[in-house]
Amino acid sequence: MQQLGMIGLGKMGANLALNLLDQGYSIxxxxxxxxxxxxxxxxxxxxxxxxxxxxxxxxxxxxxxxMVPAGNVTEKVIQQLTPLLNSGDIVIDGGNSFYKDxxxxxxRLREAGITLLDVGTxxxxxxxxxGACFMIGGDNKVFTQIEPLFQCLAVTDGYxxxxxxxxxxFLKMVHNGIEYGMMQAIAEGFEVLDKSDFSFNYEQVARVWxxxxxxxxxxxxxxxxxxxxxxxxKKIRGVMQxxxxxxxxxxxxxxxxxxxPIITLSLMMRYRSLEExxxxxxxxxxxxxxxxxHNVTTHD
Numbered sequence: 001m002q003q004l005g006m007i008g009l010g011k012m013g014a015n016l017a018l019n020l021l022d023q024g025y026s027i028x029x030x031x032x033x034x035x036x037x038x039x040x041x042x043x044x045x046x047x048x049x050x051x052x053x054x055x056x057x058x059x060x061x062x063x064x065x066x067m068v069p070a071g072n073v074t075e076k077v078i079q080q081l082t083p084l085l086n087s088g089d090i091v092i093d094g095g096n097s098f099y100k101d102x103x104x105x106x107x108r109l110r111e112a113g114i115t116l117l118d119v120g121t122x123x124x125x126x127x128x129x130x131g132a133c134f135m136i137g138g139d140n141k142v143f144t145q146i147e148p149l150f151q152c153l154a155v156t157d158g159y160x161x162x163x164x165x166x167x168x169x170f171l172k173m174v175h176n177g178i179e180y181g182m183m184q185a186i187a188e189g190f191e192v193l194d195k196s197d198f199s200f201n202y203e204q205v206a207r208v209w210x211x212x213x214x215x216x217x218x219x220x221x222x223x224x225x226x227x228x229x230x231x232x233x234k235k236i237r238g239v240m241q242x243x244x245x246x247x248x249x250x251x252x253x254x255x256x257x258x259x260x261p262i263i264t265l266s267l268m269m270r271y272r273s274l275e276e277x278x279x280x281x282x283x284x285x286x287x288x289x290x291x292x293x294h295n296v297t298t299h300d
Contacts, residue, residue: 002026004149005054005064006045007077008095009036011293012121013067015128016094016153017045023152030054051080061088063146067121070097070244078105078116087113090142094119096245099137099170106138106165115142118165120172123155124291131155135175137168170252177249177263180242182219183287184266187280190223194279203227219287226286238281239297240273241288 002025006017009031017027017040027045031037034049041047048054055062062085068077074097081091091114093102102118109116116138123132134150136143136159143161150159162168193200206224210216230236246267253260273281288294 002149003028003058003063005058005062006030006067007051007054007064008067009033009040010067011125012094012128013065014040015125016065016067016121016132018043019129019131019153020149021045025152028054028057051077052084055081055084060086061090062086063090063092063149065092065094067094070095070101075101075105078109082109082112082114085112085114089113090115090117090146092117092119093169094121094134096120096172096176096243097169098244098248099166099173102137102169103166115139116165117143117146118168120168120175122172122175123158125293126291127155131158134159135162135168135171136160137162137170138165173245173248173252176243176245177253177260179219180246180249180266180270181262182217183284184262184269184280186219186223186287187283190283191278191280201231203231218291222287222290223283226283226290230286233279233282233286235298236282236285237297237299238273238276238278238285240270240281240284241294242267242270246270 004020004025005028006013007030009017009029014036017029021027021044028048029037029040029045030048030051037047046057048057064081066074066077068074074093074095091109093116097118106116106118118137120135121132127133132154134154136150140161162171190202193202193205203224206220206227210220210224246263250260250264250267285296289296
């Protein structure tokens, strides 16, 4: 039986763990939220109240998958893990870490003989549970060693070894920048419909555009799903939060002198949405909730 430690049991981590449990993996699980540990244990995962006890439960070479927020939380977990691991152990960062941070962490762990694979994860909650998309950076030999793990978790043709350390998270960063632009275009199109003299059924419009049209996509299917729940999105305020990946994409584009006006302007529109309620903001907020379970701001 394959064995893996999962640190972080939020929307994505818990569903990845459930996916692996379904396929016969033994999962040792930890989260700062004890209720999340208890909940996943009901499906067969082995619960542990601390990272130290989780690591002790695994046989070397150990594989640890982190699914925690980028930035300080990721850094803190890696600092906790490093003295507990041995040469030959593998750490997977499946969150949205900044690629330069992943390069630095990869080098630091390599000095201790530990491999960090930076893995961009896409597909939302349903993808984590049923088959996701992965962009993987780090040591090629180590990737090949645990490739069956990604074969289990990914949809058909849904994982890609990108190259050296940082490349997986770099790909995910650019992916999310593109996502910003696509969602903004959908939102602006529906704003034009909303301001026209015609009385459209937005759910039906999104559904017909999802079948055979040039702009058919999962995002359009999610648009239909959002309008099915709230035909005019009246319950949602047009506040579009951003996780940081769009900003990193725009900043990196400036460093590389790459011209990315659509991605950059879509990021600016998210900042603008924090100032007043807009219909495009409602559409993007609803889409983010549909694919990723991200919170929406509702009217009181």
